[in-house]
Amino acid sequence: MEAVGIITEYNPFHNGHLYQIKQIKSFFPEKCIVVVMSGNFLQRGEPACMDKWIRAKQALQNGVDLVIELPVTACVQPADRFAYNGIEILKALGVSKLVFGAEHANYDFKAFARQVDGVKGNFKKYDEAYAATFQQAVTAKIGYDVSKPNDLLGLAYAKANFDLGEAIELIPVQRIQANYHDQKLDSTQTIASASAIRKNYAQGNVQVLKSYVPEITFNDVIQNKLVDWDDFWPLLRYKILTTSPKDLQYIYGMAEGIEYRLQQQLEQLPVTASFDEWMHTVKTKRFTYTRLARLAITILLNLKQNDINTWNNSPYIRLLGFTSRGKKYLNQVKKDPVFPIITKVSKKSKNTILKADYRAGKVYQLITGEEQDLKKAPIRNFK
Amino acid sequence: MEAVGIITEYNPFHNGHLYQIKQIKSFFPEKCIVVVMSGNFLQRGEPACMDKWIRAKQALQNGVDLVIELPVTACVQPADRFAYNGIEILKALGVSKLVFGAEHANYDFKAFARQVDGVKGNFKKYDEAYAATFQQAVTAKIGYDVSKPNDLLGLAYAKANFDLGEAIELIPVQRIQANYHDQKLDSTQTIASASAIRKNYAQGNVQVLKSYVPEITFNDVIQNKLVDWDDFWPLLRYKILTTSPKDLQYIYGMAEGIEYRLQQQLEQLPVTASFDEWMHTVKTKRFTYTRLARLAITILLNLKQNDINTWNNSPYIRLLGFTSRGKKYLNQVKKDPVFPIITKVSKKSKNTILKADYRAGKVYQLITGEEQDLKKAPIRNFK
Known part of the structure; x- marks a missing residue:
């Protein structure tokens, strides 16, 4: 197929x-x-x-x-x-x-x-x-x-x-x-x-x-209550205010001393300021909104270069769901898989190759209350 | 006097x-x-x-x-x-x-x-x-x-x-x-x-x-709405879930590998669990409730040994307020001060000797909305 x-x-x-x-x-x-x-x-x-x-x-x-x-x-x-x-x-x-x-x-x-x-x-x-x-x-x-x-x-x-x-x-x-x-x-x-x-x-x-x-x-x-940046904003704000620029520097995507600007602008804003208001005070021609938003995510999730290296060195295929046709195709792939196929998160994988995904899931769960990885099996949609 | x-x-x-x-x-x-x-x-x-x-x-x-x-x-x-x-x-x-x-x-x-x-x-x-x-x-x-x-x-x-x-x-x-x-x-x-x-x-x-x-x-x-641990609990939970045990180890007061237990017990709790429920799952005969609660504060505020050293090496007297008699006494002390007397937080001091206090103030402010250090002058109660 x-x-x-x-x-x-x-x-x-x-x-x-x-x-x-x-x-x-x-x-x-x-x-x-x-x-x-x-x-x-x-x-x-x-x-x-x-x-x-x-x-x-x-x-x-x-x-x-x-x-x-x-x-x-x-x-x-x-x-x-x-x-x-x-x-x-x-x-x-x-x-x-x-x-x-x-x-x-x-x-x-x-x-x-x-x-x-x-x-x-x-x-x-x-x-x-x-x-x-x-x-x-x-x-x-x-x-x-x-x-x-x-x-x-x-x-x-x-x-x-x-x-x-x-x-x-x-x-x-x-x-x-x-x-x-x-x-x-x-x-x-x-x-x-x-x-x-x-x-x-x-x-x-x-x-x-x-x-x-x-x-x-x-x-x-x-x-569902749809999730947006404002849900995570109190956590991000806390993270930036309690982390030294020296430590922020190790976050993936941090560059050119922007960590100082992120922190300084935040300290000057009232607690009522939104994520978006903060972003607009930080944004420059060089650091676009999207680049900063991506950086905000890597800060929120504490992603560092070694997390990125883990993926680059050990890519995998994480299955979220399939139909019967999808299953058939998968069986064909499984005969000679190029990357490991992950169907569930084990105690070992959550501390090794899936570490960053697991952490991201835990942070997302803080807002929705729903476990994202442990004990979750791929969705089977066979109707 | x-x-x-x-x-x-x-x-x-x-x-x-x-x-x-x-x-x-x-x-x-x-x-x-x-x-x-x-x-x-x-x-x-x-x-x-x-x-x-x-x-x-x-x-x-x-x-x-x-x-x-x-x-x-x-x-x-x-x-x-x-x-x-x-x-x-x-x-x-x-x-x-x-x-x-x-x-x-x-x-x-x-x-x-x-x-x-x-x-x-x-x-x-x-x-x-x-x-x-x-x-x-x-x-x-x-x-x-x-x-x-x-x-x-x-x-x-x-x-x-x-x-x-x-x-x-x-x-x-x-x-x-x-x-x-x-x-x-x-x-x-x-x-x-x-x-x-x-x-x-x-x-x-x-x-x-x-x-x-x-x-x-x-x-x-x-x-005022009185502040308690549950106000800071979402921030602490986020911090523990996104920090590796290796990094948690550098928090002041962390000892004997308790960082693993703090994290593992937290991962297993539902998002609805309170600070107190988490503490009771972590507590042992050796790690009493109070010791763990103090550790929870040092984690929340990201306090490390060098923060403690800064205080030990450069103690100071931070003035929060005085009456007219207090002022008179202070003038007497000021003639030959043993420690520097801090009446307001400067741009320099917030990054040096007052760094930890400033950070603690910023975290507290996340809950109350009230600035704790910058532009605050000691209270004068002269009536």
Whole structure:
């Protein structure tokens, strides 16, 4: 059996995601759909609005066959690393095609990746973010605008695939209706961005979401209090105020003395200030909101370089759930697994390769009360 | 002018404390009453129920002339160190007498101190707390029972005074009515223990407290939500879950691998478990509740050996408030100060000698919202 892969966050699973699954099924009705999904903390530096188990269930009940967790050390990364880690897992699972949304599905991402091999941003521009200087260098090289978020991510997938021997066929799909950063819901449409959905939830517009998410997601939204940064903010604030800059320096992603600024700005704010208010006092041209938000997550989870090394040296496949087709595909993979396949967290693994994921789960649990790892078995959706 | 000293916590200031002040005034009507008071975290390992400024004000309005903060590094210590640090400050202030409550005011504490010089507990008894073995050794040596909490503290004061050259005259005063550990209010009396007062507050019996505290304390109790361990518990829990045992090991007071037990017991508890429930799962004969509670504070505040060293190497006198008599006494001391006198926290001192106090203030502020150090001036009570 062949498999088609998606790298995603499903925060939460909405009609746009469902549309993508349906497209894949119409093209490849017999193939297994494999999803690599962020766990409880996401690439852009925020907690997931619902935990990984709830979101995996949403995916499985909407046509996905196999859900793999992108470990927190692999996920809370700049886009290039995030993409690389996702592609690496899909390759290890023997997935032959990657479907991804793009603002310009007509671009030849594979060719672009070859062209920009070795291209780097100008790191000397100290008043700019590295990502911005990299984008400029890329555009100058290939002559096309790749500044849109999904195009950029597509290029990152293509580059990772190039670096990993082009084992996977890339299938960009034109994004429809909602834009990635859209914050408003359009009542003439049925697809909205995940951030518009979360924003409306936060503003109390819950019933209206029914039009933009599958029924199962809507039920989950009704039954759970969606998690956001403000839930973790008291913990992050406490952590930054009680840790010396010397110790903060060892947090993954800390650079250029920003630890002093993080702490100083925080000390000056009233206790009533929100996460977002703090971020805006810290943000600079060089340290963008997203980069700082990601750093805030690594501080919150106490992630250090050795946690990242553990993942890089010992990657694994962490199973969150499967359908009967997913199980069949998995059995095929298991005959000759490239990475170990983890179906449950043992006393040993929680202190070794799964240490960072386990810690992230414990922190997430402080807000939701739900155990994330111990005694959890992959979801079986065999209906 | 001469001064009489008290070492205390005022958690909160109650009628028993007022009675002691009145006794001192009747014996020494012209002397300055100097109090060394714990700040926002207390000797027995708990947060103060109201912040140090509120409690200093209560003291000043009830007859105390000068309130000095016992720094957090000097205060969150076993009784012997706590006593030593308090006596050291009083001596540096040139205080000539120390008044303290005792269950046996007839004991000759000065003589006892000389007798037990060099006496140590049997540290090899691994199933007992050190404090218990020390008490046994002391009783064996002097032939009197000093197991009652205030007698024990009196002996600790006497020992510290002995070690510091017996500069201070010791005046034990018979404790009346309430016992230290009493949890109930006795309606036929007007004095209750501070813990009985806090316990009744926690149970919602607020109006009844009017009989046991001066008016100003009662007003403060009405106007403030009293702080307790459960307020800080989510932060402590987060800290323990996200810190490796290897790093926890560097916390002041951590010993004998207890860091593993602290973490393991916590991981197994539901998120709904309270601080007290966790403590009871961790507690052993060797690690008593009080020792663990003190350890919980040093973890919460990230206190390490170098913080304690900073205090030991550079002790100081941190002024919280004074009356006109207190001011006069202070001017006398200032002519030839033994330790630097701190009236406000500067940008420099918050990063050097006051680092630990500043951090403790920031953590306390997370709960109350009130800044504890920056821009705070000593209270002047000149009426």
